[in-house]
Amino acid sequence: MSEEVLMMEAAKRQAEMVMDGSLVILGGNSNPLLFEEIAALIGGRLGDILVGRFPEGEIQVQIRENVRGKDVFIVQSTCTPPNENLMELLIMIDAAKRASAQRITAVLPFFGYARQDRKDRPRVPITAKLVANLITKAGADRVLTMDLHAGQIQGFFDIPVDHLYSINVFSEYFKKKAIQNLVVVTPDVGGTRMARAYAKLLGCSLAIVDKRRENAGSTHVMNIIGDVAGKNVLLVDDLISTGGSLCEAARAIKEAGALTIYAAVVHPVLVGAAIEKIKGSDISKLIVTNSIPLSEEKQIEKIELLSVAPLLAEAIARIHAHASISTLFDQVGVEA
Numbered sequence: 001m002s003e004e005v006l007m008m009e010a011a012k013r014q015a016e017m018v019m020d021g022s023l024v025i026l027g028g029n030s031n032p033l034l035f036e037e038i039a040a041l042i043g044g045r046l047g048d049i050l051v052g053r054f055p056e057g058e059i060q061v062q063i064r065e066n067v068r069g070k071d072v073f074i075v076q077s078t079c080t081p082p083n084e085n086l087m088e089l090l091i092m093i094d095a096a097k098r099a100s101a102q103r104i105t106a107v108l109p110f111f112g113y114a115r116q117d118r119k120d121r122p123r124v125p126i127t128a129k130l131v132a133n134l135i136t137k138a139g140a141d142r143v144l145t146m147d148l149h150a151g152q153i154q155g156f157f158d159i160p161v162d163h164l165y166s167i168n169v170f171s172e173y174f175k176k177k178a179i180q181n182l183v184v185v186t187p188d189v190g191g192t193r194m195a196r197a198y199a200k201l202l203g204c205s206l207a208i209v210d211k212r213r214e215n216a217g218s219t220h221v222m223n224i225i226g227d228v229a230g231k232n233v234l235l236v237d238d239l240i241s242t243g244g245s246l247c248e249a250a251r252a253i254k255e256a257g258a259l260t261i262y263a264a265v266v267h268p269v270l271v272g273a274a275i276e277k278i279k280g281s282d283i284s285k286l287i288v289t290n291s292i293p294l295s296e297e298k299q300i301e302k303i304e305l306l307s308v309a310p311l312l313a314e315a316i317a318r319i320h321a322h323a324s325i326s327t328l329f330d331q332v333g334v335e336a
Contacts, residue, residue, distance in 0.1 A: 023320045024067050026096070028076040028088040031293045034109065034309055035075045041313035047072075049095075051088055059084075061091045063099055071320050072101040073144075075312075078112030078131075079269065079292040086112065086131065090138040097139030105319060106140040109291035109312060110239075110267045114149035117156075132156035144315055146291060146308065147238050147266040150190075162325050164315055166289055167194070169306050170264045171201040173287060174234065179262070183207050183231045187249035191237060198236050198264075207233075209249045229257030235283070239267035243274035247281040254282040267291050270298050278302055 024047045027035030039046045048064040074096060076089040089106060096104050113127040128150070135143065136159055143157055146164040154161040174182075182204040186195035192208055199206040207226025233253055240246050240263075250261050261283050268288035275298055278286055288294075289308045299305075311328070318325055 022070055023316075024065070024070050024072045024101075025316070026063065026072060026074045026092060028074075028085060028092060030077040030079055030085040030088070031075075031109065031290070033293065034077075034290050034307075034312075037307065037309035038075065038313045038316065041309055042317055049092070051092065059087055059091050061088070061095045063092075063095050066099075067096055068100040069102045071103050071105075072096045073105045073107050073316050073320075074140075075107040075109070077110040077292055078108060079110050079267075080271065082112040086134075090134055093135070093138040093140050103141045104139055105142040105144055105316075106135050107312065107316065108143065108145040109308065111145045111148055111153070114153055117150045117153055128153045129156040142319070144312070144319065146312070149238055162315060162319065164308075164311055164325075164328065165194075166266050166291075166306075166308050166311065167197055167201065169289065169308055169311060170236075170287065171198065173306060174202055174262075174264070179232050179234075179260075181231050181259075182234060183226070183228055184234050184236060185209060185226070185228065185249070185253060187211065187235055187237055187246055194238070195236050198234070202234070204234075209252060211245065211249065224252060224256050228253050231258060233258045233261045235261065235263040235265075237263070237265045239269055240265045240274065240286075240288070241269040242272045243270070243277040243281075247277045247283065250282040260284050262287065264288075268294060268298070268303070270294075275300060 025039045026047045026049045028051050035046055050062040050064060052060045054060050074092045076085060078086045078089060093104055093106060113131045116125060116127040118126060136157060140159060142159055143161045147166055148163060154163055182202060184195050184199040184204055185207045186192055187209045189208060189210060196206055207224060207228050210223040210225055235246060235249060237246060246263060253261060263283050263286045265288050269292060279300060285304060286302055287304045287306060289306050291308055294305060315325055
């Protein structure tokens with residue numbers, strides 16, 4: 001039985017504990033299909049909430065059902081447009097707080113503003129910390145998120161954070177494909193820890209692309225650490241934005257003698273010319289999750305979508321039932 005089926009069955013078992021009406025799931029406008037799937041897996045529906053706009057463009061929110069004394073989960077990816085979606089999240093949290101919710105958990109399948117997580121240059125902000133402060137001050141009691149760009153962002157919050165990983169979703173997919181002579185490659189030295197966990201789960205070797213970042217959308221590959229010649233490659237990363245870094249890594253790996261190149265990337269931001277770069281790249285298949293919705297023009301043959309709804313649904317049900325979240329990571333080489 002697959003990991004996804006096991007997760008769905010576990011979520012349904014947990015649903016028996018949440019059908020008393022004490023759990024409410026509210027969603028914004030960022031990724032409605034994912035939010036509806038999460039609610040369905042838990043055995044209910046999305047709560048009745050209006051998230052619209054006043055004539056001048058201000059965000060209008062009204063929770064149209066009673067949440068007093070209830071365990072409220074507000075689900076919102078702060079993806080494109082990030083400012084709109086972030087403000088929706090903050091205002092929804094404020095509305096739930098003022099409606100006397102017992103506990104408010106902000107569920108962010110994708111946590112935006114995470115790439116500025118430290119002062120690496122003079123006079124730059126730490127936006128990840130700023131967003132953490134905003135979510136906390138708005139009234140969230142807890143945060144549930146997935147595959148943060150940097151793990152230390154958990155420490156920016158002064159409230160509990162449950163950090164999920166989608167590695168089991170991807171590893172199950174690639175185990176089914178049974179790719180021979182596989183090597184896992186991280187296109188960034190910072191991703192070595194997660195790439196090692198992938199290599200362990202898939203029982204293969206590991207290689208690293210050493211690159212120099214010229215600016216936010218341009219990188220230059222310096223070296224490839226490890227052996228990729230004559231091997232099938234799985235590139236793993238947490239997000240793809242303009243596609244430059246991933247496609248440049250794929251080109252260098254191909255020139256080093258790699259065979260078929262797959263890429264597994266959690267968050268498909270995919271802005272600018274990213275789709276055209278992927279189409280013309282050496283990547284045979286890019287597998288992403290639905291943490292961020294894919295518009296119709298981004299649904300190309302090279303891109304395959306995996307759902308993280310079962311993972312998020314089970315985590316929500318466990319949090320509500322005060323059950324352990326860490327057991328979701330028994331097979332993963334990282335800790336929650």
